[in-house]
Every structure is written in C-alpha cells, then in structure tokens.
Amino acid sequence: MKNRLLLLAALGLSACTSTSYSGPDMPKGTALPPPERPIEEETADALPSKARAIMAEVTATLSSDAFEGRAPSSAIEPKVLDAIITRFKAAGLQPGNHGEWLQEVPTVEITATDPTPMAVEGHGISQTFGYGDGYVAASYRVVPDTRIEDSELVFVGYGINAPELGWNDYAGIDMKGKTAVILVNDPDYAAQSEEGPFKGRRMTYYGRWTYKFEEAARQGADAALIVHDTYPAAYGWNVVNSSWTGAQYYVQTPDDGASATKANGWIRKAVAETMLHTAGQDLTTLSEAARKPGFKPVPLGLLASFGFANQVRKSASNNVVGILPGTERPDEYVLYTGHWDHLGHCTPDATGDDICNGAVDNATGIGALTALANANVEAGATARSQVFLAVTLEESGLLGSEYYAANPVFPLDHTVGGVNMDALLPGPRARSFAMVGGDKSDLTALFRAALADEGLGEVPEEHSERGSYYRSDHFSFAKRGVPMFNFERSTDLVEGGRAAGDALSEDYVSNRYHAPSDEYSADWNWDGIVQEVSLFYRLGRDLADSDSWPNWHEDDEFRAVRDEACAASQGGC
Numbered sequence: 001m002k003n004r005l006l007l008l009a010a011l012g013l014s015a016c017t018s019t020s021y022s023g024p025d026m027p028k029g030t031a032l033p034p035p036e037r038p039i040e041e042e043t044a045d046a047l048p049s050k051a052r053a054i055m056a057e058v059t060a061t062l063s064s065d066a067f068e069g070r071a072p073s074s075a076i077e078p079k080v081l082d083a084i085i086t087r088f089k090a091a092g093l094q095p096g097n098h099g100e101w102l103q104e105v106p107t108v109e110i111t112a113t114d115p116t117p118m119a120v121e122g123h124g125i126s127q128t129f130g131y132g133d134g135y136v137a138a139s140y141r142v143v144p145d146t147r148i149e150d151s152e153l154v155f156v157g158y159g160i161n162a163p164e165l166g167w168n169d170y171a172g173i174d175m176k177g178k179t180a181v182i183l184v185n186d187p188d189y190a191a192q193s194e195e196g197p198f199k200g201r202r203m204t205y206y207g208r209w210t211y212k213f214e215e216a217a218r219q220g221a222d223a224a225l226i227v228h229d230t231y232p233a234a235y236g237w238n239v240v241n242s243s244w245t246g247a248q249y250y251v252q253t254p255d256d257g258a259s260a261t262k263a264n265g266w267i268r269k270a271v272a273e274t275m276l277h278t279a280g281q282d283l284t285t286l287s288e289a290a291r292k293p294g295f296k297p298v299p300l301g302l303l304a305s306f307g308f309a310n311q312v313r314k315s316a317s318n319n320v321v322g323i324l325p326g327t328e329r330p331d332e333y334v335l336y337t338g339h340w341d342h343l344g345h346c347t348p349d350a351t352g353d354d355i356c357n358g359a360v361d362n363a364t365g366i367g368a369l370t371a372l373a374n375a376n377v378e379a380g381a382t383a384r385s386q387v388f389l390a391v392t393l394e395e396s397g398l399l400g401s402e403y404y405a406a407n408p409v410f411p412l413d414h415t416v417g418g419v420n421m422d423a424l425l426p427g428p429r430a431r432s433f434a435m436v437g438g439d440k441s442d443l444t445a446l447f448r449a450a451l452a453d454e455g456l457g458e459v460p461e462e463h464s465e466r467g468s469y470y471r472s473d474h475f476s477f478a479k480r481g482v483p484m485f486n487f488e489r490s491t492d493l494v495e496g497g498r499a500a501g502d503a504l505s506e507d508y509v510s511n512r513y514h515a516p517s518d519e520y521s522a523d524w525n526w527d528g529i530v531q532e533v534s535l536f537y538r539l540g541r542d543l544a545d546s547d548s549w550p551n552w553h554e555d556d557e558f559r560a561v562r563d564e565a566c567a568a569s570q571g572g573c
Contacts, residue, residue, distance in 0.1 A: 047375050047534050052526050054374055055367035055533070058087060062340070062366055063359035063520045070358060071344025072317035072392045072400075073107065080340060081318055084390050087370045088322040092377035096321030096387055097409050103319040105392055105403040106252035108312060112138050112146070112245075115308040118267075120153070122302035125278050129271050131306075135225065136244040137265025139310055140213075142256035146263050147307035151179040151222045153275065155298040157290030158183045159212040159224070164560055165197050166293065173297045175221040179304050181272065182212050182224060185232035187291040189465055194438070197293075202438055203467035205479060205557045210470075213264040223263040223304075227272040227283070234466040240266050249396035251403045252314065263306075275302060317341070319400050320390040321409055324376055326544070328383040331571065333410045334544040335387050335418030335482070336372055336536070337401060337473050338365030339394030343514060353516040360508065360518055365421040366390055368533045375537055382544035384416060394422075394473055401476035413565045413572035416543055417443060417483040417550055419536045420474035426524040427504045428496065429531045430489035432457035437469030440558075441483040442550035443539075450538055459490050481562030483550045485539055489532055549573045 061067070061083060068076045085101045095101040115131035129135055139146040157169040159182035186198040186207035194200035198207070205211050209226055216224035230236050244265065250257065267275075273283045279300040289295055320340070326332065342358025357363075373388045387410060391400030405412065433456060435447055451458055461468070469475065474484035491501025512518040543550075549566075551573075552559040566573040 047371065047530060047537050048378060051371040051375055051533065052530050054371045055364070055529065056524070056526060058367035058370045059359060059363040060520045060522075063357040063363040063518075065355055065357070067357075069344040069346065069356045070340060070342045070363075072341045072396070073315040074344055076344070077317060081320060084320045084340060084366060084370075088320065088373060088388065091322075091370060091373035093322030093324055093373050093388060096323035096389075101320055101322065103321055103404060103407075103409060105317045105319055105400050106314070107317060107393060107396070107399060108142055108250050108252050108256075108314050109247050110139060110142070110250065111247045111311040112308040113311055116306050118304060118306040120275055120278070120302050120304050121150075122300070123278055123280070127274065127278065129267070131308075132241055132245060133268075134271045135265055135267045135306070136241055137223070137225070137263045137306065137308070138244055138248045139263050139308075140248075140250055140257040140260035141262060142252075142312055142314075143310060144312070145307070145309050147305075148179065148223050148263055149305050149307075150303040151177060151305070153181055153279075153300045153302045153304050154178050155181045155276070155281070155286055155300060156216075157286075157295045157297070158186055158206070159215055159226075160186065160206045161215055161219070162206060162557070164555075164557075167197065169290070169295060169297060170215075170219045171296055173299070175216070175219040177222050179223040179225060180216045180219070180221045181267075181275075181300070182216070182226045183232075183287055183290060184209065184226050184229055185465070189232045194464070199438070199555075202464035203470075205467075205470055208467055208470050209266075213261065216264075217259060217261045221261050223265070224261050225264075226266045227269055228266050229269050232465075234463070237268055249393065249399060251399050251406070276300065278302065317392040317400065319392055319404055322373060322388040324373070324381055324386045324388075326383050326385040327381050329547075330385045331414055332384040333387050333415045334382075334384055334540055335389060335415060335477065335484075336369055336421070336540055337389045337391060337418060337477075338362055338369045338421040339392065339400060339473055340366050340390045341392045341395055341400070343395060346514070346516065349516045356514060356516055357519045359520040360425060360512065361423040361514070362394070362421075363520070364424040364426075364529060368421045368424060368529070368536065371533060372537055372540065376541065376544075379541070382541060383547070384544045385410075386540070386544050387415075387418075391473055398473055398476050401473035405476040405480050405482075411569075411572060412477070412480055412482055413569035415477070415482050416548075416573070417485070418474070418477065418543075419485040419540050420472060421533070421536060422472045424529045424532060425489075425504065425508060426526060427501070427528045428493045428525055429527045430456075430501070431492045431494060432459045432490040433487050433535070434459050434461045434490055436461050436486040436488060438464060439553070440469075440556050441552045442548075443483050443485055446539055446542060446550075447485065447487060450535055454535070459492075478558055479561070481552075481558055481565050483552060483558075483562075485536070487535070489528055493528070 393399035
C-alpha cells in the first residue's frame with residue numbers, strides 16, 4: 001500500500017544537495033541552489049523539545065507485544081483505540097465525530113473459492129486458461145457466487161476516460177455485458193522524461209489498476225481484466241497472484257458493491273497474446289495504437305466465461321477522530337492523518353516470534369500524530385480547525401481513509417488540505433527531501449519555501465513511473481480533490497551521507513518491513529523523524545493559519561473534481 005522513504009532502497013532513491021526541477025516560476029532544467037548555510041547551522045526544530053519523547057513513548061507502547069501487532073477488527077482493537085484516545089485527550093483535543101472519538105468503518109472480506117478456468121471461444125477455437133497461472137479475479141460484490149458467462153472481450157487500450165485531455169478509450173462502444181481487456185499503467189509509461197499528456201514516465205492516477213476497474217464499472221462492463229506486464233506494472237506476476245488469490249477487503253457500501261463490475265482481475269501477458277492472436281490481432285501493434293490520441297476500442301469476437309464462489313465475512317473497525325477547533329474560521333479544516341493498524345499475528349520468524357509489531361509501520365506515524373496534537377494545542381489554536389485522524393485498515397487497501405473520505409465528518413469542500421504520516425524511519429537528519437508525486441498542486445510552493453528556510457535541498461522522486469503517490473492514505477482524499485502533502489527524507493544523511501542512508505533503508509526493507517523484526521528499540525536515532533515531523537508541523541500550521549485555498553495545477557488529474565466541489569460549495573473552497 002505504501003511506498004514511503006523506508007522503501008527508498010527498493011525504489012532506488014538517491015539524493016544530492018542540488019538538482020533540477022520545474023516550478024510555476026522556473027523553467028524546466030533550472031538548478032535548485034544549494035543551502036545558503038551549512039546544514040549543521042540549521043535552525044532549531046519547530047516542534048517543542050518534548051515532542052521527541054512523546055513520539056518515542058507512543059511508538060514504544062503501540063508496538064509492544066501487549067498490542068499484538070494492532071490487527072483491526074480483532075479482540076485487541078479496543079485496547080489500541082483506548083490508547084490513542086487517551087493520548088488525544090491528554091493532548092487537549094476534543095472528540096471530533098459529533099462529540100464521539102470513533103468513526104465506525106464497516107468492512108467486508110470476500111474470498112474467492114472453487115474458481116473455474118477461464119474458457120475463451122471464438123473464431124472456431126476453444127481455449128482455457130487456469131486460475132492462478134493464467135488469470136486471477138475477484139468480485140467487489142457481496143454475492144455468494146460470481147459467474148461471467150459468454151461475455152464479449154473488448155480491447156480498450158489503457159481503459160482511460162480523461163475528458164480534460166480529450167482522451168476516451170471507450171469512445172463509441174456500449175460495454176454492457178462485455179469484458180474490458182486493459183493495458184497496465186498509462187500511455188506515457190515508457191517515456192524518458194516527464195513530458196506528455198500523461199506526465200511522461202510519471203504515473204498518473206489513470207495508470208493505477210484501481211482507476212481502471214472503477215472506470216470499467218462506470219462504463220457498464222460486466223468484468224475488467226488487466227494485461228500484466230512486469231515493466232510497466234513494476235512487479236512480477238507472482239505479486240499479482242499472491243495478492244489476488246486470498247481474502248480481499250473492501251469498505252461496505254449501501255449497495256453491497258452492486259455498482260462495481262461483477263469481476264475484476266488480471267491475465268498474464270502470454271494469455272493476452274494468445275487470445276489476441278486467435279482474434280487476428282497483435283498485442284504489440286494494438287498497444288502501440290493505444291498510446292496515440294483517437295484510439296478506438298477493438299471488439300475481439302471472443303466470448304469469455306469464468307467464475308468462483310464467494311466466502312463473505314462482514315466486520316467493522318474504527319477511525320479515531322480528534323479536533324482542535326479554529327478561532328476564526330472553525331468550519332474550515334486542515335487534516336493530519338496516520339494509520340494505526342498493522343498485520344497482527346503473522347508468519348513466525350526463526351525464533352518463533354509471530355507478532356508483526358509494526359513499530360516503524362506505523363506506530364511512528366501515530367506517535368507523530370500525537371506529538372503534532374500536543375504541539376498545536378501548546379502553541380494555541382489556529383484560525384482554522386485542525387483535525388487529527390488515526391485511520392484503520394491501511395494495510396488492507398487504505399480502507400479507513402477511504403471510508404472517511406467517502407463519508408467525511410467534516411465536508412471535503414471545507415477541508416483545505418493536509419499531511420499524512422506513514423512509516424517514519426529512524427536515523428540521522430537528511431540534507432534534502434523529495435516531493436512524492438511531483439509538482440501537482442499549490443502545496444509545492446509551500447514545501448519549497450519551507451525547505452529553503454531550513455537550508456535543505458530538494459531531490460526528484462526516483463521511479464516516478466511506479467505511482468507511489470497513489471499508495472498511502474493521503475490518496476483517499478486527493479482523488480476527491482483535497483490537496484495533501486506527501487514528501488519524504490532522502491537517503492543523503494548529515495551523518496554518513498548517502499551510503500549510510502541507503503544502508504538504513506536497505507536494512508529496513510530487507511529485514512524488517514512487514515516482519516516480526518519491525519520492533520521498537522530504545523537505541524533508535526530520532527533526529528531524522530523529528531526533522532520530518534517538524535516540516536509537517538510547520539506546513540500544517542501554515543495552512544491552518546492562512547486564508548488561502550490551495551488547488552491542484554490546471555493539468556492535474558484531480559483539478560476537475562476539486563473545481564466541481566468548490567463551484568457547488570456553500571461557504572467552503
């Protein structure tokens with residue numbers, strides 16, 4: 001779900017003290033100047049000195065064995081919630097959900113069982129492809145059985161409908177009763193630069209598989225199948241297979257998922273090539289055509305059938321909502337978010353330890369959330385209200401933040417923006433930071449001003465084609481138009497430089513991420529976390545004390561939804 005700085009080793013992010021970037025007042029290729037003063041002479045942390053102790057205490061508590069890895073919807077959840085609420089109360093927050101601390105998040109777990117092979121018929125040929133080795137699929141619908149029967153396959157390119165770009169891969173076809181065959185990523189994924197209608201090699205939301213399934217449903221398709229290809233997907237078929245063949249978690253909806261397609265899934269590239277060859281088509285040729293404006297969907301003259309039974313379990317977890325009311329415009333809100341959940345009991349390590357404690361991921365984020373609450377109360381309420389939201393079920397697909405964003409306690413058109421804290425890696429201070437997702441909104445200018453004041457450099461996000469921006473809780477708000485900060489420390493550390501930073505990241509990714517060894521230690525170096533949270537504090541407080549309404553840039557995929565919300569707003573943005 002997340003690709004924070006702890007995954008930098010896996011993503012290959014390196015840093016330097018200057019780089020090139022483009023901003024609203026600066027042409028592409030302009031060099032960002034180095035800090036005006038040596039890094040050692042930086043100003044003191046914006047946070048109160050006690051923030052470090054608060055973060056350490058909260059992280060140590062929530063990641064202790066007594067909290068059993070903080071699995072949501074489990075017997076331990078009430079204990080976790082009580083610990084967070086106690087900290088929010090001690091900080092001086094008020095309950096944020098209409099006088100209550102909790103917002104219930106109803107969820108549904110659906111596990112596909114007894115899957116059939118996929119049968120494909122047409123052009124005088126019958127073929128079958130096995131579940132797991134040829135295709136995988138699941139249903140978002142709360143039904144006992146899913147059957148796709150003789151559904152016409154239609155190749156729809158990248159499955160994108162982007163009116164602001166004049167792009168519609170579904171133009172001229174009625175998808176009712178049909179199955180969409182969709183390419184992974186977006187048309188610009190192979191670009192070397194970030195120039196192009198879909199921001200070049202930087203993935204947009206149109207490249208995410210979640211968007212493709214959502215759009216197929218909007219188009220009325222019975223099912224949607226994404227063609228897996230390792231390079232544009234950024235992971236192998238083994239990841240798809242393991243992720244899609246077990247229990248799938250969703251937020252419960254009033255229609256029990258009836259507005260979604262009957263089935264969503266993936267097919268291997270070799271399977272797609274075989275099917276297209278049967279239809280007299282070539283995947284490479286069609287893929288090339290799909291990268292160009294004006295592409296039209298291609299009916300394949302093939303009928304697909306597959307199905308599976310569904311084991312359904314409904315449950316509920318909870319978000320924790322605290323608020324520090326504003327002094328001048330209390331009906332305008334700035335968000336601070338972090339997820340409290342982790343994996344609970346997991347595969348034992350060599351010592352027999354089966355608790356995935358989630359110290360870094362994300363007890364640190366809740367520690368930071370608590371420290372920010374304390375710091376803001378101590379500094380005094382801001383003009384706007386500040387909302388502190390500890391969300392659940394991030395590890396299951398951002399479900400807690402998704403539920404809040406779909407059912408906001410405070411209207412999203414009255415929500416100015418915010419910051420999300422996810423998995424803060426212990427270690428020394430960094431010399432530079434990266435804006436994940438690139439320059440998407442007016443928040444970038446605030447970010448760069450803060451870096452300049454702190455004598456910090458900016459580095460570009462590496463592997464921007466992997467869409468890291470869309471894999472953590474801030475995205476649930478961003479896709480509904482609320483601008484959210486997402487930045488991270490680089491691996492170029494004040495102590496030890498890039499070699500030390502890469503080693504810290506590699507150790508976490510290889511030895512601790514989602515493992516029982518992600519445990520708190522009294523020997524942690526908190527300097528880098530304090531540095532990062534200090535920026536969160538400054539930027540959040542600046543938003544909460546201002547009267548500005550940052551928006552997405554004109555060419556951003558989230559601009560239209562924000563503009564629409566603001567146009568209809570009564571007293572909001």
